[in-house]
Structures are given as structure tokens and as C-alpha cells.
Amino acid sequence: MNQALLRVEELKKHYNLAKGRTLQAVDGVSFTVRAGETLGVVGESGCGKTTLGRTVLRLVEATSGRVYYRDRNVYDMSPVELREARREMQIVFQDPYASLNPRMKVSDVIGEALEAKGVPRRMWTQEAEAVLDKVGLSRTAMSRYPHEFSGGQRQRIGIARALAVGPSLLVCDEPVSALDVSVQSHIINLLGELKREMHLTYLFIAHDLAVVRHISDRVAVMYLGQIVEMAPARSLYAAPQHPYTKALLNAVPNPDPAKRGLRQIISGEIPNPECPPPGCRFHERCPVAVARCREDVPALKSVGASHMAACHLLEEVKEID
Amino acid sequence: MRTVSFIWSRMRGNYSALVGSLLLTCVVMAALFSPLLAPHDPRAQFLERRLRPPAFAGGSSENLLGTDQLGRDLLSRIVYGARVSLLVGLAAVMLAGLTGIFLGIMSGMFGGAIDRIVMQLADVQLAMPFILFALAVMAVLGPGLRNVILVLGVTGWVIYGRVVRSETLSLREKEYVEASRALGHGRFKIIRRHILPNIMPTAIVLATLQVANMIIAEASLSFLGLGIEPDIPSWGSMLSDGRGYISTAWWVATFPGIAIMLTVLSINLIGDWLRDSLDPRLKSSI
Incomplete structure (x- = not known):
């Protein structure tokens, strides 16, 4: 449980735009995910969550930084090694309509994964049926095309494709945000069951705080390409430290009118990531910002038991191991 | 035989595809069995029977569709002309299509220097006028059927190349392509699995549209004396022969024109059907 399956160090992805401008989609992100753990990543749209997931798998080349999977840097691997490593690191996509080739039957979609794994062709039907069964689809699905399925069923096919190669790490890139609310819970529960059954480790990216809370052991909050707070789910939701996390949690509507109280909504828009504000990136929208926040970049520091946050106004707490 | 009955079962109920394939079958038959079907030698000149009108417009039953300015039987020439026109049309489109699809995919998939060279x-x-380019090439290679096909194929790839490149650029960003990469598949497998099948419908539509252009282009080249030898009948050269007589002997240009039109129509009808039947989303309605 304590062994780090995935260790990301100072990961950066800067996109070069026209006229010498750069967009810092991910800017110096570090974290570890232990085997069997689920790390949730939340943030507004455009904060770099999706790019983070893609760069971790090297589907998008990072500008700099290191990603260790089982203590081996993904960015040092040769194409052949990377191909092998990818069987252990899979991804579930956000849009189940775009993630399945409309011209391929389900059996071919799963077959593509089985081929990558090196399963002999005569075993494909058997293996494909087994993995479809795991995600709750019947074998009659095999001969059908993606357009014959609903969004939730398509997402199950996407999950089946990822699981067919027998991965240890699954990057879930907003796997339920394109689905109906009623279907969302089915998929979330399915992912939970699969994790227990197959001893999976998740990097779970989402913008829905409730979804992340339900499934995550720890949660990282991203703002403009950086992690501003990272803590065990329970303590993050119970006692958020960073002003941005507080504001995010505040924005969640509470169904009980008596508990609503004063809702503090963050003002303004997320700044343009092409020219992030100096100092703390959140200071323009922060209700408690002081002069120092405009100049110094706050580092991610320990502010409680396994609780990290990047804010000048928080006291650093030395963790006793 | 199983393929034939499969295609047949798909085509039934789709009348335009049925009409298209019937027409095309006629043309192919005419090309294959021209010596049996043609009533006269297509090259035999009877100067005393020049510009005779077709049988139904006051001519004799000797020349059903009339004769041209050299007294050659139009029906026989059209039957024989199917050989050249069909061969040139299909072979040139095939050559242009394969070249264009190949270069377009390479350009879109690999980008960088390959992309720049191909697009330049x-x-x-x-930028170069087609006739000028064809003129230069034919002057070097000399006239002849093979060289006509070559020239048309070489000039025709650009349209495929550009369309296929832009489709490839959009397809390679699709999440299912990313999923394939995440599974560890290389570029060539991705091209075969995901890019090619999704490009085919566009390519087929382009190809069916281009067959007509190719048949006409062969006519232009033959008209300029840079195509095939003038005594070999082709619809294109018959069309340009008849051009000068259109006000006095309309049939000389009209019948080869109708032959071109029907052939192109049949290929377009089949192309539409093929495109739709390759799309699993539309299968139930076909």
C-alpha cells in the first residue's frame, strides 16, 4: 500500500503558440500515487487537468519533468519500452462518443487491446467476453457497433478496452462528466468495484467535487496548471486550507437551507494561462490576498497531517513521521 | 458466389444502386465484347455515306446511330470507344486516388518535412495549368494509352492529397486514435485501423466525381493530338470530332456525349451506395 506506483516530479507542459507566446498548461506539478490508491484531481476547466493526465501517460510529450512508473522514468523509455509500459497504464476518456471508432464493432475494439497485449487470436472471443462481463455488458454486445449503445454503455466499452490489456494504473479523464447524472453513479460504482476486484490504482480527473469525494483516497486541487492543495479526501473536504479550495467547496450548492449560510462565490474569471499573474496565481481572485501574494510564488508546503497547500497565509507544520 | 449474393441482397430495394450497376454492366459488356456487338468495323471509312442521320431521324437501318464526317458507323465507334474511355477513366482515377491517399496520409500523419514537401x-x-503540364509530359513520353493514363493519374492526385491530409489531421486527434496509442499501437497500425477506414467514404465520393473529369480530360488530350492515336475510337475524341458539325449533324457529338453521361451517372450512383453501405451507422436504412 505504501509503495509509490506513480511518482511525478516537476512536470511541465508548455505549448508554444504563435508570435512567441507560450501557454503553460501544466507548470511544475509533483505528486505520488501509491499502489491501490485513488488520487482525485479537481479544478476548473482549463486548469490543465486533462493535459496532466495525457503527459503522465506520455500521450502528449511533456516540456520537462519526470514521471516514474514503478521507479522507471517514462520519459527515458525507448519506443519499445514505452509500448510495453503502456499496457500497464491505461486511460478512460471523457467523451464516450469520440473515444470509440464508429466503424469498429465492439469485438474489434476489444480485439485491438488484446492484440496489443499479445493474446493469440483464437483466444480473443473468450477474453473479450470475459472483460465485457466485468464491465456489465452481455456477449451480444460483441457484434454491435458503438452507435447502437447509450452513453453509459459506451463508457463501459471504453473501460473494457482499457482493462483488456491488464493495466495496474488507470487514468480516468473525467469519465462521467459527459454522462447523465443517473448513469454517472453506475459508472462510478463500477470503477469502484473494478478497483477492488483487480487491484487497480486510479488517477481520477474530474471537475465535479462530489464525484471525486466519493471515489478518492486523496485529492489534489489544481489551479492554472499548478497544484494548490493536496490532502486526504476526508480532511480536504472537512477542513480545506487554501482559499481557492474553500471557494470551490463553497460553490457546491447545499440542499439544506438551514446549512446554507453565507455562500462566498469567487469573483472573476480564471486568468489567461498565456500570462499567468505573478506571485500566487490565485491572488487576483483571492478574498484574503496580501501584498506578498502579488510577488512571491508560494510553495506547496505541509499544513497538517499529510495535508499540503500552497499559500503564504498558512503556517507550515512539520510532519512527524 | 457468396460475395455476389451478399452484394445483391444489399442492393435490392435501393433502386438507384440497381440502375447504376445495370448501366455500368452494359458499358463493361460493350467494352469486353465490342467485336461481337459492333455491327461495323469502327475504323472503316465510307466517304459516300458521310454524316448520315440516325435511323430514327430519317437515316437507314444500316447505320443505327448515323455516321460521322468520314462515314464511320457511330454505333460501332461508341461500342469500341467504351474500351478506351472506361480504361482511362478507371485506371487514371485509381492511380490518382492511390497516390493521393498515400501522400495525404503520410503528410497528415507525419507532418514536418514530409508534410511541407508534399503540400508544396x-x-x-x-498553379500549373493542366494542359500545359500534360503537354510537357506527353511531349517527353510520346502519345499513347499508357502515357495518357499516367499523365491523368499524376495530375489528379492533388485533390485526394489535400482532402485526405485534412481528414487525417482531424482524425489523428480523435480520442479513439489516442486510445490506440495508449494501448501501444504504432502509427502504421493506427493508419490501417482508424485512418484508412474513416477516409474511404470521402475518397470514394471524390473518385466517382473524378471519373467523369478523367474521361473528358482524355478527350481534351486526344483533341490536341497528345492523347491516343486518332484512329482508335474513344468517346472523348468522338465528342471533339463532332463539335464542328453540331449545327448540321447533331448526332456525331450527341451520342458519345450521352455515353459519357450515362457512364458517369452509373458510377456516381454506385459510389453513393458504396459510401453509405460502408457506414455502419446507416446500414439499417439501406
Whole structure:
């Protein structure tokens, strides 16, 4: 449980735009995910969550930084090694309509994964049926095309494709945000069951705080390409430290009118990531910002038991191991 | 035989595809069995029977569709002309299509220097008038059927190249392509699995549209004396022969024109059907 399956160090992805401008989609992100753990990543749209997931798998080349999977840097691997490593690191996509080739039957979609794994062709039907069964689809699905399925069923096919190669790490890139609310819970529960059954480790990216809370052991909050707070789910939701996390949690509507109280909504828009504000990136929208926040970049520091946050106004707490 | 019955079962109920394949079958039959079907030698000149009108417009039953300015039987020439026109049309489109699809995919998939070279080549070729280019090539290679096909194929790839490149660029960003990469598949497997099947419908539509252009282009080249030998009948050269007589002997240009039109129509009808039946989303309605 304590062994780090995935260790990301100072990961950066800067996109070069026209006229010498750069967009810092991910800017110096570090974290570890232990085997069997689920790390949730939340943030507004455009904060770099999706790019983070893609760069971790090297589907998008990072500008700099290191990603260790089982203590081996993904960015040092040769194409052949990377191909092998990818069987252990899979991804579930956000849009189940775009993630399945409309011209391929389900059996071919799963077959593509089985081929990558090196399963002999005569075993494909058997293996494909087994993995479809795991995600709750019947074998009659095999001969059908993606357009014959609903969004939730398509997402199950996407999950089946990822699981067919027998991965240890699954990057879930907003796997339920394109689905109906009623279907969302089915998929979330399915992912939970699969994790227990197959001893999976998740990097779970989402913008829905409730979804992340339900499934995550720890949660990282991203703002403009950086992690501003990272803590065990329970303590993050119970006692958020960073002003941005507080504001995010505040924005969640509470169904009980008596508990609503004063809702503090963050003002303004997320700044343009092409020219992030100096100092703390959140200071323009922060209700408690002081002069120092405009100049110094706050580092991610320990502010409680396994609780990290990047804010000048928080006291650093030395963790006793 | 199983394929035939499969295609047949798909075509039934789709009348335009049925009409298209019937028409095309007629043309192919005419090309294959021209010596049996043609009533006269297509090259035999009877100067005393020049410009005779077709049988139904006051002519004799000797020449059902009339004769041209050299007294050659039009029906026989049209039957024989199917050989050249069909061969040139299909072979040139095939050559252009394969070249264009290949270069377009390479350009879109690999980008960088390959992309720049291919697209520059396309631009240069587009900037050059077709006739000028064909003139230069035919002058070097000499006239003849094979060289006509070659020239038409070489000039025709650009349209495929550009369309296929832009489709490839959009397809390679699709999440299912990313999923394939995440599974560890290489570029060539991705091209075969995901890019090619999704490009085919566009390519087929382009190809069916281009067959007509190719048949006409062969006519232009033959008209300029840079195509095939003038005594070999082709619809294109018959069309340009008849051009000068259109006000006095309309049939000389009209019948080869109708032959071109029907052939192109049949290929377009089949192309539409093929495109739709390749799309699993539309299968139930076909």
C-alpha cells in the first residue's frame, strides 16, 4: 500500500503558440500515487487537468519533468519500452462518443487491446467476453457497433478496452462528466468495484467535487496548471486550507437551507494561462490576498497531517513521521 | 458466389444502386465484347455515306446511330470507344486516388518535412495549368494509352492529397486514435485501423466525381493530338470530332456525349451506395 506506483516530479507542459507566446498548461506539478490508491484531481476547466493526465501517460510529450512508473522514468523509455509500459497504464476518456471508432464493432475494439497485449487470436472471443462481463455488458454486445449503445454503455466499452490489456494504473479523464447524472453513479460504482476486484490504482480527473469525494483516497486541487492543495479526501473536504479550495467547496450548492449560510462565490474569471499573474496565481481572485501574494510564488508546503497547500497565509507544520 | 449474393441482397430495394450497376454492366459488356456487338468495323471509312442521320431521324437501318464526317458507323465507334474511355477513366482515377491517399496520409500523419514537401508539390502542381503540364509530359513520353493514363493519374492526385491530409489531421486527434496509442499501437497500425477506414467514404465520393473529369480530360488530350492515336475510337475524341458539325449533324457529338453521361451517372450512383453501405451507422436504412 505504501509503495509509490506513480511518482511525478516537476512536470511541465508548455505549448508554444504563435508570435512567441507560450501557454503553460501544466507548470511544475509533483505528486505520488501509491499502489491501490485513488488520487482525485479537481479544478476548473482549463486548469490543465486533462493535459496532466495525457503527459503522465506520455500521450502528449511533456516540456520537462519526470514521471516514474514503478521507479522507471517514462520519459527515458525507448519506443519499445514505452509500448510495453503502456499496457500497464491505461486511460478512460471523457467523451464516450469520440473515444470509440464508429466503424469498429465492439469485438474489434476489444480485439485491438488484446492484440496489443499479445493474446493469440483464437483466444480473443473468450477474453473479450470475459472483460465485457466485468464491465456489465452481455456477449451480444460483441457484434454491435458503438452507435447502437447509450452513453453509459459506451463508457463501459471504453473501460473494457482499457482493462483488456491488464493495466495496474488507470487514468480516468473525467469519465462521467459527459454522462447523465443517473448513469454517472453506475459508472462510478463500477470503477469502484473494478478497483477492488483487480487491484487497480486510479488517477481520477474530474471537475465535479462530489464525484471525486466519493471515489478518492486523496485529492489534489489544481489551479492554472499548478497544484494548490493536496490532502486526504476526508480532511480536504472537512477542513480545506487554501482559499481557492474553500471557494470551490463553497460553490457546491447545499440542499439544506438551514446549512446554507453565507455562500462566498469567487469573483472573476480564471486568468489567461498565456500570462499567468505573478506571485500566487490565485491572488487576483483571492478574498484574503496580501501584498506578498502579488510577488512571491508560494510553495506547496505541509499544513497538517499529510495535508499540503500552497499559500503564504498558512503556517507550515512539520510532519512527524 | 457468396460475395455476389451478399452484394445483391444489399442492393435490392435501393433502386438507384440497381440502375447504376445495370448501366455500368452494359458499358463493361460493350467494352469486353465490342467485336461481337459492333455491327461495323469502327475504323472503316465510307466517304459516300458521310454524316448520315440516325435511323430514327430519317437515316437507314444500316447505320443505327448515323455516321460521322468520314462515314464511320457511330454505333460501332461508341461500342469500341467504351474500351478506351472506361480504361482511362478507371485506371487514371485509381492511380490518382492511390497516390493521393498515400501522400495525404503520410503528410497528415507525419507532418514536418514530409508534410511541407508534399503540400508544396501540390501547390506547384495546382498553379500549373493542366494542359500545359500534360503537354510537357506527353511531349517527353510520346502519345499513347499508357502515357495518357499516367499523365491523368499524376495530375489528379492533388485533390485526394489535400482532402485526405485534412481528414487525417482531424482524425489523428480523435480520442479513439489516442486510445490506440495508449494501448501501444504504432502509427502504421493506427493508419490501417482508424485512418484508412474513416477516409474511404470521402475518397470514394471524390473518385466517382473524378471519373467523369478523367474521361473528358482524355478527350481534351486526344483533341490536341497528345492523347491516343486518332484512329482508335474513344468517346472523348468522338465528342471533339463532332463539335464542328453540331449545327448540321447533331448526332456525331450527341451520342458519345450521352455515353459519357450515362457512364458517369452509373458510377456516381454506385459510389453513393458504396459510401453509405460502408457506414455502419446507416446500414439499417439501406
